[in-house]
Amino acid sequence: MIVVQSLHKSYGEFEAVRGLTFHMRHGEVFGFLGPNGAGKSTTMRIIAGLIQPSAGTVTVDGHDLARDPIAVKAITSFIPDRPFLYEKLTAFETLELVGGLHRLPRAEIGTRGAELLRRFELGDWADALVESFSHGMKQRLVFAAALLPRPRLLIVDEPMVGLDPRGARLVKAVLREQCEAGASVFLSTHTMDVAQEVCDRIAILSRGRIAALGTMDELRAEAQEPGSSLEQIFLRLTEEARTEPAAEDAPA
């Protein structure tokens, strides 16, 4: 579904992403983990078409992101870590906007939009301005808007931030449903339980590079910690990656 090759992104002299290469299969939930500043959000924003890479290529479902970004955007939906929305629109108008941008039939926007608002427990708030919503309600509305055009790839950055346990359970269920329906999910999270529970494969990112990639069993093997939790593996691998440059810099 996604093929990333030699991806680089620099902000001035700071290199946020340093030569990432990985691929993601169709229909899988791919976890993207890493400590703060590892380059997760930057990578996700590049794949979502929000920022351009400094070097490297990204292909989504066969479409080269640099050459045909519109085709990529048409089949993907992005859910950012912070739910910035047009505060002066109502929940339904937000869906109407997103549906319009994707050229969906109005009948579909209406019926599917209503269905999604009910699913995300926003049915009673359909005609209320977004400015009156709590953080969790906005996050749920972003999910509803993202699912409206039936994306083949869902890019989700920190989905659990600001959600109550009920909302978090709903989101986990929705992510699994998406995969069962044939879509793929590219997911970044700091919540190890969520990653362990919903992800088929996980990449652990550290300082702009992939420190490890594989299924839970493969990660355990790589970390040489059989039976350990994802949290233990994560801490072990990211700690190793953190000390690497010091070793590299040491005199021979």
Added chain:
Amino acid sequence: MSARVLLRAKWRTLANLRRSAQMGPTRLAVLVVMGLLVWLGIGATSLWFLGKVVAIEPIGVVMLRKLVELVLLFVLSILTVSNLIAAFSTFFLADDLPALVARPVTANALFTARWAENGLYASWMTVGFTAPFFLAVGMAMDAPLAYHLRWLLALPVLATIPTSLAVIVALLLGRVLSARRTRQLLVLLATMVFTVLFVLFRQLEPERFVDPDQRAPLLEALGQVQSSPTPWLPSAWVADSLWGALAPVGEVVGHPLLRLVTGALALFFVAGWVFRGTYRTAFSRAQEGQGRQAGDREHTRPRRTLEAITAALVARGGHGHPARALAAKDRRVFLRDTTQWTQMLLLVALVAIYVVNFSYVRSAGDSGIISANGLHFINLSLGGFVAVAICVRFAFPAISLEGRAFWIVLRAPLPMLEVLRGKWRSLAVPLCGLIGLLVTITSVWLGSGWLLTAIALGTVVPLTVGLTGLALGLGARFPRFHIDNAAKIATGLGGVLYMFGGLALLLAVVILAVAPTLGVVQWVEHHYRPSLGWVALQGVAGVIAVGLPLLVGRIAVRRGARHLEQHGINA
């Protein structure tokens, strides 16, 4: 926590601009150099113009006095409008207010810090760029050092008066009406400002000095030097004080500078007193207006059920269309976002000044000082200037006002150029309507005739389209997504570049339009046919006058779109 601590944080924010990604040292240096050039330009132009005025015997000095008074009144009006707009943001809507109000900050410290911030933010540009005019007055009159010391003291003190007044008005209205009713409030204020401006400018009657039929006898005119028609206004106190230092004719009654300083101090203390009495309640109301209102049914229309909205949309049928979806979003946001309505206040003030200026222009035409063709180009230039000014307030911030929600549009499967073109269309249509209407009305009022009116309209409409594109494109090239105040968005490097570019474009179009306009007038009205080569040259100039703004707008929009595609929300 003292006011000094609060202000220091603001000062550090300003000082760190050179290190910020938004500004950076290069942009800051360009901005400073451009500012200096404008400052020197105003000074040089003022000196040239005032030299001409003073040389008109025997009434030149009297005209200078009136001119100083007019400029001061203009400064006072601009300061009042900008302070009023800023006061709502500074005292009720600023992002840092909840954190400050939640801290153990004394009322006096908070008031002093916000008052100073409001005054400095709303006044520095007006005061700074008026200063070269007063310097030029002194140079034209060969004034003593006392004159220069007086204007250097009087201008900042004058600026504090509208600040205090604006704070008092904002606090009282915020206390009585609640921030939710800001829209009605601003319409009320706009009407008030319009009325006051109009009455005051009419009282000065500037056209009397150029109309020989209405010009007052010399003795009467000299007598006016001693008495201002608005002696109760601070601008008149400053004018009296400055005139006292220049003192070529007439005597100054009382101590105008003392009046100014004591008046400013008194208003500052009254504003502080009003702040202590009203702020807690007014701020609380403003928070209720901004925050979450679960179960609140105060929104403009009754809440409809999901079934009803769905049925209405399904009944419309057809497909959603990106351009129409974005236009509908823009329309809804504009109508519901009260902070954007503050821009209307400036629009009203601009139109007021425009209309008032025309009585002056018309008098100049009636007295034969300016020919009908000359009036046409003045009309065109003033109309174009209003278009430049309106575009910087409405078209330039259009992309930045999308704010952090712009990721939704960036993520949409449509080219950014299409997004910008859609915005260009929806902005250009009403702006062309407004500017076209203004220019047509004033052209008819000036008695320019159908031909010149049609030419004026044919020139100003493509110019407005081009200016809208230029403002929108530069707004996309220099976006400020983190600022939600439309008035602040245009104060950066992009806004300054737009003003320079817009005025240069206006100048180019007016110059290019001279030959073809005169050619058409001579051909239609006098049946004069010049050589074929000359006609061809006029035709080319005409085509460029119409085509240049459209081309500039198109290039600006394309470049803006490309920049947004490359840099996204981090642009």
